[in-house]
Amino acid sequence: MPGPEGKLRRMLKGxxxxxxxxxxxxxxxxxxxxxxxxxxxxxxxxxxxxxxxWMIKHGYASCPVCHADxxxxxxxxxxxxxxxxxxxRMKYGKSSGEVSHxxxxxxxxxxxxxxxxxxxxxxxxxxxxxxxxxxxxxxxEAPSAEASTDSAPTTASSEESESYPGEFLWGLVKPPxxxxxxxxxxxxxxxRPGTEASKFSTFPMMMDLYGQVQFGNFxxxxxxxxxxxxxxxxxxxxxxxxxxxxxxxxxxxRSHWLGYDLADGAITIRAxxxxxxxxxxxPEHTMWVRKDTLTDRESAQQDGLAFAYNGEKLRTEVMxxxxxxQVNPDKYRQRGYSxxxxxxxxxxxxxxxxxxxxxxxxxxxxxxxxxxxxxxxxYVRSALTEDFVVLAEADVLLTSDHxxxxxxxxxxxxxxxRGLHLMATGEVLNxxxxxxxxxxxxxANGKPQFGAWGTVDWFFLPHCELRTDAYKRQExxxxxxxxxxxxx
Amino acid sequence: xxxxxKTRVSRASLVAALLVGLATLGSAGSASASTKFxxxxxxxxxxxxxxxxxxxxxxxxxHLTTAGGPGNLNVFGDNLYxxxxxxxxxxxxxDSGLKNALMTYFAATPAAGLPAAPTIFPPGSATIPAGTRPxxxxxxxxxxxxxxxxxxxxxxxxxxxxxxxxxxxxVTTYGCFARVAAAPPPVDxxxxxSAGVVVLGLTAFRRLKRKPRSG
Numbered sequence: 001m002p003g004p005e006g007k008l009r010r011m012l013k014g015x016x017x018x019x020x021x022x023x024x025x026x027x028x029x030x031x032x033x034x035x036x037x038x039x040x041x042x043x044x045x046x047x048x049x050x051x052x053x054w055m056i057k058h059g060y061a062s063c064p065v066c067h068a069d070x071x072x073x074x075x076x077x078x079x080x081x082x083x084x085x086x087x088x089r090m091k092y093g094k095s096s097g098e099v100s101h102x103x104x105x106x107x108x109x110x111x112x113x114x115x116x117x118x119x120x121x122x123x124x125x126x127x128x129x130x131x132x133x134x135x136x137x138x139x140x141e142a143p144s145a146e147a148s149t150d151s152a153p154t155t156a157s158s159e160e161s162e163s164y165p166g167e168f169l170w171g172l173v174k175p176p177x178x179x180x181x182x183x184x185x186x187x188x189x190x191x192r193p194g195t196e197a198s199k200f201s202t203f204p205m206m207m208d209l210y211g212q213v214q215f216g217n218f219x220x221x222x223x224x225x226x227x228x229x230x231x232x233x234x235x236x237x238x239x240x241x242x243x244x245x246x247x248x249x250x251x252x253x254r255s256h257w258l259g260y261d262l263a264d265g266a267i268t269i270r271a272x273x274x275x276x277x278x279x280x281x282x283p284e285h286t287m288w289v290r291k292d293t294l295t296d297r298e299s300a301q302q303d304g305l306a307f308a309y310n311g312e313k314l315r316t317e318v319m320x321x322x323x324x325x326q327v328n329p330d331k332y333r334q335r336g337y338s339x340x341x342x343x344x345x346x347x348x349x350x351x352x353x354x355x356x357x358x359x360x361x362x363x364x365x366x367x368x369x370x371x372x373x374x375x376x377x378x379y380v381r382s383a384l385t386e387d388f389v390v391l392a393e394a395d396v397l398l399t400s401d402h403x404x405x406x407x408x409x410x411x412x413x414x415x416x417x418r419g420l421h422l423m424a425t426g427e428v429l430n431x432x433x434x435x436x437x438x439x440x441x442x443x444a445n446g447k448p449q450f451g452a453w454g455t456v457d458w459f460f461l462p463h464c465e466l467r468t469d470a471y472k473r474q475e476x477x478x479x480x481x482x483x484x485x486x487x488x
Numbered sequence: 489x490x491x492x493x494k495t496r497v498s499r500a501s502l503v504a505a506l507l508v509g510l511a512t513l514g515s516a517g518s519a520s521a522s523t524k525f526x527x528x529x530x531x532x533x534x535x536x537x538x539x540x541x542x543x544x545x546x547x548x549x550x551h552l553t554t555a556g557g558p559g560n561l562n563v564f565g566d567n568l569y570x571x572x573x574x575x576x577x578x579x580x581x582x583d584s585g586l587k588n589a590l591m592t593y594f595a596a597t598p599a600a601g602l603p604a605a606p607t608i609f610p611p612g613s614a615t616i617p618a619g620t621r622p623x624x625x626x627x628x629x630x631x632x633x634x635x636x637x638x639x640x641x642x643x644x645x646x647x648x649x650x651x652x653x654x655x656x657x658x659v660t661t662y663g664c665f666a667r668v669a670a671a672p673p674p675v676d677x678x679x680x681x682s683a684g685v686v687v688l689g690l691t692a693f694r695r696l697k698r699k700p701r702s703g
Contacts, residue, residue, distance in 0.1 A: 232526055232547050234555035243663030250663065291555075328661045364660045365553045367546070367653065434552060437644055438627065439563035445552060476557075 062310050063281075068180055068212045068221060070268040070308035071317045071340075072281050073297055074255070075182045075210040075221065085166025089459040090419025166462055169488050183209035184487035191480040203228075205483070206298075208254065219268075222256035234365075238327050239299040253326075254301050268308045273301050273324075276338040277308070277317035278354045279393050280379050282411075288429040288451070289393050289409045293356065293375040294365070295338070302334065316341040321358060334358035334373065348383035354395065368436055374398035377408075389413045397432055403446065405432030423455035425471075442475075449474045463487045532587035536594075536613075537638050543655035549642070554660075564626040564633060564644035568593060591615040594634045598624050607632040 063072030066080025076084060167174070168181045175181050186206040192199055208225030227236035228249045239252040257272025275281070278295040285296035294300045306319035317340060323333025336359055342352030355376045363371035377395030384390060390412050397405035409427040416422055433446030443449035451473035458466045465485040472478045526544045533542045547556030550565030561569055568589075595616040598604040605625035611618035623632040629646035636643045642650035 231544055232554065232556065234553075237660075237662040240663040243661070245661055245663075326662060326664055328663075329658060331658065332660050362658070365555065367548050367554070367656065369649075431552075434562075436646075436649060437552060437562050438646065439566065442561070442566065444560065475560075 062315055064265065064268075064310050068210075068219075069255075069275065070259075070270075070310060071275065071277050071315075073275055074208075074223065075180055075212055077180065081166040081168070085462055088419065089462055089464075090417070170462060178214050180212040180214070181210065182488055184485060187484045189482040191482070192477045193480070195477045208252070209488075217261040219259040219261065220257075221259065223252075223254050225252040225254065226250065227252055236299055238324055239301065240326055252299075254297070254299065266310055268306075268310075270306045270308070271304075273303050273326075274306055274319065275301055276321070276356065277306065277319050277340050278338050278356050278375070279340065279377065279395065280352075280381065280391055282391070287409055287425070288407050288427050288449075289395065292397065292407050292429060292431060293395055294334075294358075294373070295356070295375075302338075313344045314341065323360075327364060331361035332364040334360045342379075346382075349381070351378065351380045353378050366434070368401055370400065372398075372400040375407075387415045397430075399432060401436045402432035402434055405430045407431075419459040421455070421457040423453070423457065425453035425455065427451045427453070427473075451476075528586045532590055533637060535587055536591060540638060540640065541655075542640070545654060546656075546659070549644070549654060562626075562644040564642075567624055567626050567633075588615070594623060596624070597622055603628045605630050605632040605635075607634050609634070 064070050064077075066077055066083055067073060068075040068077055173181075184206065185204065187202070188205040189202045190200070204227075206225065207227070208223045210221070210223045212219055212221040214220075225239075226249055227239075228247060229236045230247050231245070236250070236252060239254045241251045241253050244250050253273065255273055255275065257270045257274050259268050259270040261268050275297050276295045278293060279289060281297065282290060283297070285291065285298035287296075290296035290300075302319075302321045302324050304319050304321040306317055308317040309315065319338050321334060321336050321338060323330070323335050325333070327333060336357045338354075338356040338358075340352050340354040342350050344350045353376075357372070357374045359370075359372050362369055363373075375395045375397055377393060379393035380390070382390050390410065392408070392410040394408035395406065397407060399405065407427075407429045409425060411423055411425040413421055413423045428448050428450050429444050430446065430448045431444050433441055437445075441447050451471060453469055453471040455467065455469045457468075460466055463486065465483075465487070467481075467483045467485065469481040469483075470479070471481075526547070526549070529549065530542045530544045534540070547554050548562070550562060550568065551557070551560045552562050553560060591613070592615070594609075603625045604622035606620060607623040608620045609616050609618050609623075623634050625632045626643050627636075627646040627650060629650070631641070631647060633643035636647075636650070637654060640652055640654045641647065642653035644650065645653055
C-alpha cells in the first residue's frame with residue numbers, strides 16, 4: 001500500500017469508530033443509539049435513500065454501481081455507500097486523504113464499469129480539486145476486474161473491518177456480506193405564507209427500511225415502512241400493506257421483488273413490486289414529470305416482470321405491468337408496459353427515451369371509466385462541467401377522453417462547494433383538456449401550467465441531508481419545503 | 489490525537505442532528521394538506537339535505553383528480569371557487585361557514601351566460617327561499633347542482649356518466665386484500681339450501697348402508 005494513501009490508511013487504523021480510545025461510555029452510547037434507531041425504525045417508522053441522477057458528473061451514468069436496484073434508487077451497495085460518503089457530503093475543509101477510509105470492493109458490474117471509464121474521466125476525477133473521486137478512479141481504491149472478478153463474491157464486501165461514517169448506521173452495525181441494509185427518514189416541513197388555510201405543517205414524509213439478501217446470482221429485496229395520511233390522500237395509499245382506509249398509521253411496502261443476475265450482473269431479471277422504469281429517476285416525487293406520469297417512487301410502484309440491462313454505453317429496463325395488487329378492487333389496476341433506454345453519448349452526457357402504456361377498467365386518479373394512459377418522451381442528463389449538471393425531460397401524455405397533453409422539466413444543479421448544491425428547476429404541465437368533465441379550459445387542463453423551483457441542498461454530515469425548496473406554480477400558493485433526510 | 493478529537497466532534501454533531509430529527513417525530517402530523525375539507529363537506533351537505541346518506545366525498549367532488557390540492561379544480565369546484573363566499577370554503581374553516589357558503593351558492597341566481605337549470609326548492613329553509621328558479625348547473629347536463637347532489641350524482645360530470653359518482657360505490661381501497669364491506673354479508677339462502685340437501689343426502693346414504701347390516 002504505497003504512497004500517501006497507505007500512510008493515511010495506517011493512521012486511520014487507530015482512529016476508527018470502534019477504536020475511539022476504548023471509551024466504554026462512548027461505545028455503550030453508540031451501541032445504544034444504534035440499536036435504538038434500529039428498534040425505532042423497525043417498530044414504528046421504517047424509510048429510504050434516493051438516487052441522485054446528477055451523479056453522472058462523477059462518471060457514474062450507470063445505476064447498479066451504487067444501487068442494488070438496476071435502475072437506481074433506494075438501497076445502496078457497499079460501494080455506493082463509500083461513494084456516497086466520498087462524493088456527496090461536505091468535508092469542511094478536509095482533504096480527501098484526511099477523510100479517506102477502507103474501501104470495499106465494488107460490485108462486479110461496478111468494477112467493470114470503473115474499468116471501462118475513459119482516461120479523460122479518470123483524469124478529470126483525479127484532477128478534481130478535492131481529489132475525492134480517486135477511490136472510484138484508481139486501481140488501488142477500486143480493485144480491477146482482472147484482480148478479483150472471478151473470485152469475488154457477487155455482493156460487495158469489506159476487505160477490512162474498520163468502520164467509516166458511510167456504513168450502515170454509520171458503522172454501528174455491520175451486516176454480513178450477503179446482506180444489504182438501508183433506510184431513510186424524511187421529515188418535511190411545509191410553509192405556505194400566503195394561504196389563508198394552514199400556513200405550516202410538519203410530518204414524517206417517509207420512513208422506510210430496505211434490505212436485500214443475495215445468494216449467488218439470486219436476490220431478494222424488499223422495503224418496509226410506515227405512513228399516516230389523510231382520507232383521500234394521493235400519497236402512500238397505493239403502497240399500503242395494512243388495510244386502514246382512514247387517517248390511521250399503515251404499514252407500507254414500496255418494493256419487494258425477486259431477482260436473478262446474468263452476464264456478470266449486466267442483466268437482471270426481476271419479478272415483484274417495483275419502481276416503474278420511466279424517465280429520470282429523481283427523488284422529487286411531486287414534480288409534475290413524475291407525479292402526472294404516475295412514475296414517482298413515492299407509491300407509484302407496480303407489480304410485474306422486468307428485464308434490465310446495464311452495459312458500458314447502454315442501459316435499459318423493460319417492465320410488463322400486471323397491476324398494483326395493493327390497490328383494490330381489480331378494476332383500478334393498470335396493466336401494460338413501461339420502459340426506458342438510455343445511451344451514454346459523451347463522457348458525461350446521456351440521452352434516453354421512455355414509453356409507457358397502461359389500461360385499467362377505471363382510473364383511480366380521475367375515476368373515469370376505461371382509461372388508456374400513455375406517456376412517451378425523451379430526456380437528457382449532462383454534466384457540463386464538474387460542478388454543473390443539467391437534467392431535462394419532456395413527455396407527451398395521451399389519455400383517453402383527454403386532448404393530447406404534455407409534461408416536462410429542466411433542472412440545473414450547481415455544486416457550490418462539495419456537499420452544497422444550488423438548484424433551479426422549471427416545469428410545465430398540461431394534462432390535456434378533460435372532455436368528460438368539460439367546462440372551460442384551465443391551466444393544466446387544456447392550457448399549460450408553469451412552475452419554478454429554487455433549491456438549496458446541503459449534505460451536512462455523513463448520510464444526512466438538509467434540503468430547502470421554494471416553489472411557485474401557477475394557481476397555487478407559494479410554498480417552502482424544509483426537509484431533513486437521514487439515510488441509514 | 490487531533491484526528492481522534494475531530495472524529496469525536498463529528499460524531500457528537502451527528503448524534504445531535506439525529507436527536508433533533510427524532511425529536512421532531514413528536515410533532516408528526518398527517519401528511520395531507522386538507523383532510524378537513526371532505527369531512528366538512530359531508531357534514532354540511534347532510535344538514536342541507538337531511539336523510540340523504542352522504543359519504544365523505546373524494547377530492548374529485550371538486551377537483552379533476554383524486555390528488556386534489558390547490559388549483560386543479562373541476563367545473564363544480566371552479567364555480568364554487570369564484571363565488572363571493574370563497575373564503576368560507578377554504579379547508580379548515582368552520583363547518584357552519586361551509587354550510588352557509590353552499591346554501592348561498594344554491595340560492596344564488598347565476599348571471600346571464602353562466603350554466604343554469606330550473607330547480608324546485610322546497611319550503612322549510614331559512615336561507616334558500618322556496619320556489620322554482622334557475623340554479624347553477626356546472627356540468628351543463630340540464631340538472632342543477634342542487635338536484636344532482638340531492639341524488640348523490642356528481643355535479644361535475646354530466647349525466648349519465650355522473651350518476652352516483654358523488655359517492656361511488658366502488659371506491660378504491662388500499663392494502664393487501666383490502667375490502668370495505670358496505671353492509672354485513674347477506675345470508676346466502678341458496679347456499680344454505682344446498683348445504684341442507686348435502687347433509688340430508690349424507691344422512692340418507694348412511695341409513696341405506698346400515699339397512700343391509702341390520703337385515
